[in-house]
Amino acid sequence: MMTFGYVEDADRLFARFVVTQALLLPATPESLRVVALSVALQLQLELPERAEIGNDGSSQPQNSSTRLTKPASLGESCPACRSEVLLEDLATATCANGHVWQRCSITSLLMTAAASRTCVVCCRKALVTTRQRALHAPWNGAWTVYEMLEAVQRCVWCGNEFVGIVQ
Ligand SMILES: [Zn+2]
Numbered sequence: 001m002m003t004f005g006y007v008e009d010a011d012r013l014f015a016r017f018v019v020t021q022a023l024l025l026p027a028t029p030e031s032l033r034v035v036a037l038s039v040a041l042q043l044q045l046e047l048p049e050r051a052e053i054g055n056d057g058s059s060q061p062q063n064s065s066t067r068l069t070k071p072a073s074l075g076e077s078c079p080a081c082r083s084e085v086l087l088e089d090l091a092t093a094t095c096a097n098g099h100v101w102q103r104c105s106i107t108s109l110l111m112t113a114a115a116s117r118t119c120v121v122c123c124r125k126a127l128v129t130t131r132q133r134a135l136h137a138p139w140n141g142a143w144t145v146y147e148m149l150e151a152v153q154r155c156v157w158c159g160n161e162f163v164g165i166v167q
């Protein structure tokens with residue numbers, strides 16, 4: 001079992017963001033679901049309601065579906081108007097006032113930074129960041145986000161290279 005030391009609030013929030021995706025995506029493998037639940041237990045994360053976790057069999061989603069089986073409220077707000085943004089889909093997000101955002105292909109966070117990289121094949125975008133470059137609230141200071149962005153150097157969706165970093 002994994003063990004965790006001291007965890008910052010922003011990292012705990014991001015862990016909940018990731019765990020919720022694992023539990024609410026229709027095609028999450030059972031082994032990954034078990035890991036997600038283990039992390040949630042160790043970090044004492046609030047989970048989506050048990051009855052609504054995973055695919056109940058009423059739909060037959062594609063394995064590649066990026067859409068969650070139900071929207072999740074995870075503390076994200078619209079950078080333009082501050083209204084809440086629910087996590088409904090790993091690719092895009094729309095706030096209550098209709099502002100549309102793409103999501104980072106690596107972290108699923110909103111693509112709000114000026115600097116981004118784009119996969120040459122599937123064209124999904126990813127954040128480019130360093131510890132010096134602030135992430136939008138509530139993720140600023142979450143070292144797990146920085147570590148993930150620094151570690152991933154190829155598109156996690158199709159394995160190809162990124163280009164087009166715009167500063
Ligand atoms: Zn908005």
Ligand SMILES: [Zn+2]
Nearest residue numbers: 119122155158
């Ligand atoms: Zn790609």
